[in-house]
Amino acid sequence: MEMTFDVKSMDFKRAGEAAAKIKKALQLVGMEIDTVRRAVIVAYEAEMNIVIHARQGTLTAKVHPDRLEIEANDEGPGIPDIDLAFQEGYSTAPEHVREMGFGAGMGLPNIKRFSDELEIESKIDVGTQLKTIIYNQTSGE
Amino acid sequence: MKLHEVKEILHAEVIYGEEMLDIDVSSGFGCDLISDSLCFSRPDCLLITGLTNVQIVRVADMVEARAIMFVRGKRPGEDVIQLAKENRIPLLVTKRFLFESCGILYQQGLHSS
Numbered sequence: 001m002e003m004t005f006d007v008k009s010m011d012f013k014r015a016g017e018a019a020a021k022i023k024k025a026l027q028l029v030g031m032e033i034d035t036v037r038r039a040v041i042v043a044y045e046a047e048m049n050i051v052i053h054a055r056q057g058t059l060t061a062k063v064h065p066d067r068l069e070i071e072a073n074d075e076g077p078g079i080p081d082i083d084l085a086f087q088e089g090y091s092t093a094p095e096h097v098r099e100m101g102f103g104a105g106m107g108l109p110n111i112k113r114f115s116d117e118l119e120i121e122s123k124i125d126v127g128t129q130l131k132t133i134i135y136n137q138t139s140g141e
Numbered sequence: 142m143k144l145h146e147v148k149e150i151l152h153a154e155v156i157y158g159e160e161m162l163d164i165d166v167s168s169g170f171g172c173d174l175i176s177d178s179l180c181f182s183r184p185d186c187l188l189i190t191g192l193t194n195v196q197i198v199r200v201a202d203m204v205e206a207r208a209i210m211f212v213r214g215k216r217p218g219e220d221v222i223q224l225a226k227e228n229r230i231p232l233l234v235t236k237r238f239l240f241e242s243c244g245i246l247y248q249q250g251l252h253s254s
Contacts, residue, residue: 016199106176
């Protein structure tokens with residue numbers, strides 16, 4: 001099963017819909033509770049990164065029996081320093097977005113923490129491609 | 142703890158979900174950050190927050206929180222109430238601060254998420 005959702009820049013009303021739909025689909029196919037929880041965090045953070053930072057993008061979930069792949073592809077400014085972007089607390093979110101409870105600099109760190117595998121490629125003024133894999137198992141956390 | 146007990150303890154007002162006050166909240170999570178609410182709160186919890194935009198309802202839905210308590214007397218807009226109705230998540234508001242609200246509920250036996 002594969003699902004792709006369009007994600008619009010700065011659309012805070014509809015933001016999070018894609019992650020919510022992915023969650024419902026994973027519950028329907030009977031993924032482990034912990035897998036669903038981690039997938040929701042990864043999907044939501046990836047979706048919000050597009051909403052906050054990019055011009056537009058897509059969020060895709062590919063569901064396999066043993067794993068889930070979540071991909072976020074966007075057209076946007078790109079990430080100049082990827083290591084810095086993965087540093088907890090580092091954020092380039094604008095002030096009006098921070099006032100909504102975002103911009104704490106935990107988006108990419110959380111994606112890394114809750115996924116099992118992660119690849120990211122970014123080109124300045126072109127966009128960013130993020131690929132994550134979450135294995136369908138309980139983490140024992 | 143029943144939601145109607147939470148309401149009484151914090152002298153809260155129900156914005157939406159008067160008919161659902163009999164539900165149980167198993168823990169509480171107090172936070173003004175979206176990411177932390179998503180990562181650290183637990184299913185069946187009460188989210189206690191000063192955030193009043195639609196994204197807190199999205200997060201509540203995703204983490205399967207049972208209800209949201211807005212602190213500092215902050216009231217959400219109509220779009221937030223609408224999304225809460227769609228997801229059947231009761232909304233309450235108290236004039237207490239976040240720290241006070243969490244402290245009082247903890248003292249009354251509500252555990253941390």
